Amino acid sequence: MLINALHAKTGGGVTHLRAVLPYLAKDPRLEIHIVMHQSQLLRFEPLDEGIHPHLVSFRESYFRTLWWEQVRLPLMAWRLGARVTFSPANFGPIFAPRPVIMLRNALAVGRRDWRPRRWVYWSVLTLMTMASLLRARRAIAVSDYARRALSFGLARQRIAVVPHGVDPAYSPPPAGAARGDFLLAVGDIYVQKNYLMLIEALVIARQTHPDLTLKIAGANVGDEYPGQVSDAIKRHGLGDAIELLGSVDRDRLVALYRDCALLVFPSTAETFGHPLVEAMASGTPIASSNQAAMPEILGDAGIYFDPLDPRDMAAAIGKIINDRELAARLGIAARERAKRYSWEKAARDTADILVAAGS
Structure with missing residues (x-):
């Protein structure tokens, strides 16, 4: 399996991958390769044993990343013999082997942003989401809202809801501790x-x-x-x-x-x-x-x-x-x-979907 991490740069995208990678690495059904820009590596170190990183270098911009993802990444995936290409973002390389995407980036904000450059960005993101969804073997939505809002009425039977989890470090203060104001x-x-x-x-x-x-x-x-x-x-x-x-x-x-x-x-x-x-x-x-x-x-x-x-x-x-x-x-x-939200369960459900997509 090749994980396309090129879009995991801030916020929830980084949180998600950092949380599920250790569990995915332990799954005997998966051999994990991950591609990311060399500038992203510090966000994910140390990588667990069994995860094979592929660092790429190009001058970063939205459209350069898009070109690399759609042209170079599929060639890498085929060369590695990847049975599945997993993009934990709204879209991924359309012509990579057995693509799986994750519907996690809200598009609604784009309908209220009429600045020319941002309008182009949101328009491309929307079109790429639709194209990737049509091509995907399976898709993962992080909530039922995401499934409904981002499916465009397309292929809902191929979209599974897998909520994200929460790090165990987040826990209540000691008993009797007073909160601030x-x-x-x-x-x-x-x-x-x-x-x-x-x-x-x-x-x-x-x-x-x-x-x-x-x-x-x-x-x-x-x-x-x-x-x-x-x-x-x-x-x-x-x-x-x-x-x-x-x-x-x-x-x-x-x-x-x-x-x-x-x-x-x-x-x-x-x-x-x-x-x-x-x-x-x-x-x-x-x-x-x-x-x-x-x-x-x-x-x-x-x-x-x-x-x-x-x-x-x-x-x-x-x-x-x-x-x-x-x-x-x-x-x-x-x-x-x-208690409903567990990274271990999210990783297990994700692995099941990836294995099914690759079979």
Whole structure:
């Protein structure tokens, strides 16, 4: 099997591959080769024994990666004798042997982005997703929402839902430990994460809770949207109330989930939402957007709001910080629901699908 990791550069794509690779490497049915750009290797080291890396080097850009993936990668797969080519992204090399793709990148945000370069990007992504889905032997969706939203009505019988898991490191704080009083948001800073609306909600919430603060853990993606976020913080005079932490490692993220008053998840377009299950496993109360896959993943273990209505978002935040009993109940419900999500099970189900596709 050849794993096409060229698109696993940030966020959930890296989280997923790092989590399932150790389990896949132990499966005696699989001989694993993985192709990635040499700049990606540090994100995945150390690779488990039995995984054969193939590092490629070209000047990175979206369309150069696309060309390499569609032209050079199939030749590599055929040369290696791969029975299956697995692309854990919406699309992969169309002419590679027995392609399997993973439907995990939300396309809905592209319908609201009319900047010329971004419109081209989202249009190509949509077309490649459709073409790859038509060609794929099997497809994996990370949620039922992803299966419905990204199937285009095509070949649904070949799409299996395999939810992602959660790292065991995410666990509740010690019994009796007091939580902090800050809000936490987790996710890289780009448009569908909806941080501008979260800032507006914080302004409203601080009218009744003037000491309320927010920490955002996530790397800047591009320049335009992170710049808008920084401008909004300055415009509202929130420089002392909002802390942009940038990308944080797992240990610090574990501590943040345990210490915060609640996680606020304002995203408008998610097919899964790793911060949700990480916070759930940590027993963290959650106020979440009611759109996309969030209700499917979180269930009744959170308080929901309209992510396009800052007053509704502020009201959801207020419900939790004003009611300690509610916060405690939400934390208990979140921990229980988190038991549904296991990387070991996700890897086992993925391996079964890959083996079936290769037979």
